[in-house]
Amino acid sequence: MKRQLLQFIIPMTALALSACSSMPQQPEQVEFQYPQSDGFSGNFLAGKAAQIESQSNYAAQYLLRAHELDPDNAELRRRAFLALISDGRMADATDIATQLQAENSEDLFAALTVMDAAIGENRYQDAIDVVAALPQRGINALISPLAKAWLYAGLNAPEQALTALDEMQGNGSLTPLSEYHRGLILAYFDDLDGAERALASAYGDPADAPLRAAEALGAVYERKGQVQKAALLYASYMDRHPQSLAMPFHLARLERGEPPLATMLPPAAGLAEAYLDIATLLSQENAVEPSLLMARYSLSLRPYDDITRLLVGEIMEIQGRFNTAIDVYGAIPHASPHSWNARLRIASSLEQIGESDKAIKILQDMVDERKDRPDALIQLGDILRIQGQYSEAASAYNKAIERLGGDTLVGWRLLYRRGISHERAGDWKKAESDFLLALEIEPEQPYVLNYLGYSWVDMGMNFDQAENMLKRAVELQPDDGYIVDSLGWVYYKLGRFDDAVEQLEKAVELKPDDPTINDHLGDAYWQIGRYHEARFQWHRALSFNPTTELRTTVEAKINGQVPSVAPTVVN
The missing domain is CATH 1.25.40.10 (Tetratricopeptide repeat domain)
Incomplete structure (x- = not known):
């Protein structure tokens, strides 16, 4: 489906960047220093530089000051607005968004911000009026039906909600996404049989569906009292995706007799899920800045969603904003099934900013915490190898390979990494053996x-x-x-x-x-x-x-x- 959605994504990328220069990605090794100025030019140039460096917090600070000094400058107004959204400051962006929308009712991000404020006040009809004014082309053809569906759900109008999703049926590439949200909306209105049919058919085999779709179907089974069916789905998904952390979490929860984490998504959270789906698609197409904007809108409606936090953190890493990424990942609670991945990413970001000792400590703790998983050991080996601790790196790789079942059951990459570590540590016999075995696997x-x-x-x-x-x-x-x-x-x-x-x-x-x-x-x-x-x-x-x-x-x-x-x- 991803490649087929490119026709929607390209126009959105152009829209998001139309008020910005290109944004090269640079590592955040030191704190950026921008000129201090009380004048328009100094603040504008500092804000523009920050925007180019993807430093949205600084960009918002300086561009807002420049906007105060030149409030009639339309280009500056939109620059400041986008910087605020990139930084997740939705409340601060609302007034500017209202002005931008009054100037141009087709401004997508202004419309989404105005909608966001309306939803926060339960003014769902006002939000529908906003989205209805958007032209039905480009990315709007994806956003509008999903938004209207969940907004009508907020008005307790199930028939209109489901009819809105029918607008997506003409494009086969959008059908899975449409059926996924149809299932979520039916579950919200407690039509569990209808929700099961939609969710089970959305992506074909549920065990091969995206994680959230498999979780949603499992939650429907649980709500219907079909706990064994839910457990079978979770186990099947885990068989297909052995590194999944969510499904073991759900299986353990079932053994304890606990209810589903979310029995249904309310309208605001459902719209947040739609925004997350769009943000993920954009990220897969390397449309980094638009993906961040959509993820920010998702978090504004559902602030504590850990998968969205992971996506925002990944984008921060792509932009070289490693300290910010660490903060985003650190907000994911330890009890979350996504905490493990968040901590792996924290360690990676710490290594990028030169705090390898902290990264190594985190990974060593994780190695002891989960003795069944190799990923923390592999990442630990990588950091130790980069730091020149070759014998220690080889030892970490050895343990990872043991957890994976031995030399003959791992891919060439891990043998290659261990071989490099052995060679650099001066043990050529072991290194040569690893390289030759890697070539047997991948000649x-x-x-x-x-x-x-x-x-x-x-x-x-x-x-x-x-x-x-x-x-x-x-x-x-x-x-x-x-x-x-x-x-x-x-x-x-x-x-x-x-x-x-x-x-x-x-x-x-x-x-x-x-x-x-x-x-x-x-x-x-x-x-x-x-x-x-x-x-x-x-x-x-x-x-x-x-x-x-x-x-x-x-x-x-x-x-x-x-x-x-x-x-x-x-x-």
């Missing part, structure tokens, strides 16, 4: 071919195999500078310096700022008598922040201490 995996082939060359062994591996890796990934560099380096080791130069020049074109690749090209130039170019490449290598070891080696070569190279003899 054409270019990264494994590259790492093993390069390692063999660097150790002066298996040159023929290594050359064949690296040639194949280059065929599979011709635009990967590191893999092309590896092939060039095997030619260098074999004394085929002209071939080495050819490959290493390609590698430098692909990765111009890598110090090791530039150093390699300098070495190859030197061997064919292109001394000035060799020194130039070595100087370039020094300009790209090489390791201390590489810097020492390169400086020695620049100062005339170039080691002689005896071509390796291949028997």
